[in-house]
Amino acid sequence: MKKIKNISGITHFSLTELLGPALILIVFSCLIGFSSASLMLTVQLALCYFVMVLALQVFVGNSGVLSFGHGAFAMLGAFVSGLLTAPVRIKNNALSMTDLLQSIADIQVNLYLSLLIAAIVGGVVAGITGVFLMRLNGLAAGIATFALLGVAYNFFFNNTKFGPGSQALPGVPKFQNLFIPLLLALLALVLVYLLNxxxxxxxxxxxxxxxxxxxxxxxxxxxxxxIAFALSGALAGLAGAMYSHVAGTVQVQDYYLGFTFLTLSMLVIGGSGSIWGALVGTLLVISVGQVLLMMEQGKAIFGLSIDLPNGARAIFIAATLVVALLWRSSGVTNGKEFAFPNFKKKSN
Amino acid sequence: MSLLEINDLYSGYGKVEVLFGISFKIEPGKSLGIVGPNGVGKSTLLKTIVGEIQPKSGSIKLGGTEIKGKNPEDIVRLGLCLVPEGRQIFGGLSVTENLQLGLTGRKDKSTSKKALDKVKEIFPVLTSHAKHQAGMLSGGQQQQLAIARAIIADPRILLLDEPSLGLSPTVIKDVFDQLKSIISNGTSVVIVEQRAHLVTSFADETLIMRNGKIQARITPEDAKDELKLKHAYFGSDN
Structure with missing residues (x-):
């Protein structure tokens, strides 16, 4: 720990602040993920969302500048990793891929290399766009980054040379277990904490x-x-790539408004000032969302069956966001890092 | 060569002109006071010197180098630091983090730790509050933090805008004692104040401003003459 403190510029390194969220993430993932195949998928998705929320925390949380544009980097990461790993045979024969550039159709790399490339591409594009966008503050920054998301969406939605357009890219290899996404999420957690x-x-x-x-x-x-925008763009690229390997497909709509709104909600509800807030926000929204989804599907929870109409989940998350902003604008964790509760009584 | 030399400086906000032909010099290790009633352009003068406002004409030379037109962050790196009115400390960050931010403008990073230890020696109260949020400190402690944060950058010249604002007389005395210690280490200090008595007795020379111009220059000796000081401050009609 002393050695870490001696790295130039790094101070306030606390093993508790890092290990607390890491252990909770491991316990949550293993306990829930190994209980059923469908919950394993939910946990894998939660880990992707967590990496995305960390990406937002690095930039939005630390700088206070709102960005709707990180979905564009996630979208880019998903397309890069999906196209690089989908089998050549599928890319050359799928009906949705007839216009795909031959140089893209003929390339195939392994999963790990594609994740790295996706992160690098996300970081480079964020670095380039950041040259212009980082001159803006407040509302102007929000609108400009939203425009970036719109540009990326329309590019991939309408362009069939660089992907399946409005269709889905099939055959993207899936994560075979929980460990790879968990390891990636832990790696992102450590990187973001050290950066913070x-x-x-x-x-x-x-x-x-x-x-x-x-x-x-x-x-x-x-x-x-x-610098922060480029680093968070790299993490968003990684998150998007992870998402594509959980879903087993890439579809441009998956990274657009719903994705942007959901991940920003997670950050705000948990508390944008810390990695602990990013984790709490992600786990809360995913857990409550899962329960509500089961209710929408008419499934019983602990023997209790409550039927909710379709769309109730989105309404609930939106309402929670409003309540969080009104009641505690700095989030459930108040933007503070993890600390063990202090049960010592104050002496008189 | 003077450390800071201002020549015939005109400045303002857009079409509104505030400063009219300001000129003065300050030598290394000396202190200069700038006093005057509210609205005469004291803060505008400081903001122009540190690059927050671009002057309309005139020159600002630091150690012989023209700094007019440079960015505030570049001017800090050249050795000119401002402790702004209202302190502008980062209330949500800890005292230590505030001090570390002062290192950003420091040229010689290899002696950063020594610089941190040195300011903690000058301002011992900051050591005991190192982990506290800066926004939780008292006004006097925040002022000391703002000064400490500025001197960590190892400036050749330190500019202070109303350092006594909102402080009790005992705390003001502490702050000015600490400024004496900073000057004795070779840093020049420019203090802008409304309280004329405080600065005229402290600074090697004090400029009295009225209507965007320098009306008088007085020494600590001159300041002992109450009538002379009043005339200089309010004008000879008063």
């Missing part, structure tokens, strides 16, 4: 607190935001 306690994380939080005072200390706001 580094000088980059600290500087970003300073720009969120007061973007007029920050330059007076020699902080180049645009530069530090660009």
């Amino acid at each position: 306690v580094s000088s980059i994380g600290r500087t970003l939080r300073a720009t969120r607190e007061d973007n007029l005072a920050a330059p007076a200390l020699g902080i180049n706001i645009i530069r530090v935001r660009r």
Whole structure:
């Protein structure tokens, strides 16, 4: 731990803050994931969402600048990884892929390499777009990043040279077990925590607190935001790629408005200021969402059967977001990192 | 060569002109006061020097180098730091994190730890509150944190905008004692204040501003003459 503290710029490294969320993630994944095949799929999806929420936490949480554009990087990551891993035979014969560029149809790499490439592509595109977008603040930044999401969606939806267009890309290899997505989520967790306690994380939080005072200390706001945007774009690319290997397919609609709204809700409900908030938000929304889904499907939960109309899940999540914003705008965790509860009584 | 040299500076906000031909110099290890009633352009002058406002004309030289037109973050790296009015500390971050942010503008990163230890020595109260949120500190402690954060960048010249604002007389004395210690280490200090007595007795020279111009320059000796000080501050009609 002392060695980590000695790395330039890194301070406040706390093993509890890192190990707490990591252990909870492992226990949650194993307990729920191994109970049934359908819940294994739910946990795999939760892990993808968690990596995406971490990506949002790095940038949105630390800088306070709203971004609707991270879905574009996830979309890009999903298409890159999906197209790189889908079998050549399927890409050359599927009805939805007749216009696909031959150079893309003929390429196939292994799953791990494709995940790495997806993250790199997400990071590079975020780095390039960040040059322009990171000059903006507040509403302008929100609208511009939303436009980026719109551009990415329309590009992939209407272009059949670089993917299946509005159709689904079939044959994307699925994760065979829980361990790979869990390992990737843990890796993302460690990376984001180290970034948050580094000088980059600290500087970003300073720009969120007061973007007029920050330059007076020699902080180049645009530069530090660009770095964070590129890093979070890489994580979003990884999250999108993971999602495609859980679903076994890539469909552009999966990474558009619903995905963006859901992952931002997770971040806000949990608390955007910490990785602990990202985890709590993801687990809460996924768990409640799963229960509501079962109710929508008319399934009994612990012997109790409550029928909910279709769409109740989305309404509930939206309502929870509104309540969270009104009641506790800094989220359930109040934006704080994990800490063991202090049961010691105060001495008089 | 003077450390900071301002020549015939005109500045303002858009079409509104605030400063009219300001000129002054400050030497290394010296202190300069700038006083005047509200709205005479004191803060505008500081904001123009640190690059937050671009001047209309004139020159601002730091160690002989023209800094007019440079970004605030580049000016900090050249050794000119501002402690703004209202402190502008990062209330949601800890005291230690606030201090570490001061290292951003420091040229020599190899001595960062030494610099952190040094400011904790000058401002011992910050050590005992190291892990606390900066927003939870008292006004005086926040002012000390803002000054400490600025001097961590190892500036050649430190600019302070109303450092006594909202502080009790005892805390003001503590802050000014600490400023003396900073000056004795070779850093030049420019203090902008409304409280003329506080600065005129402290600074090597004090400029009195009215209507965007320098009306008088007084030494601590001159300041002992109450009438002279009043005339300089309010104008000879008062």
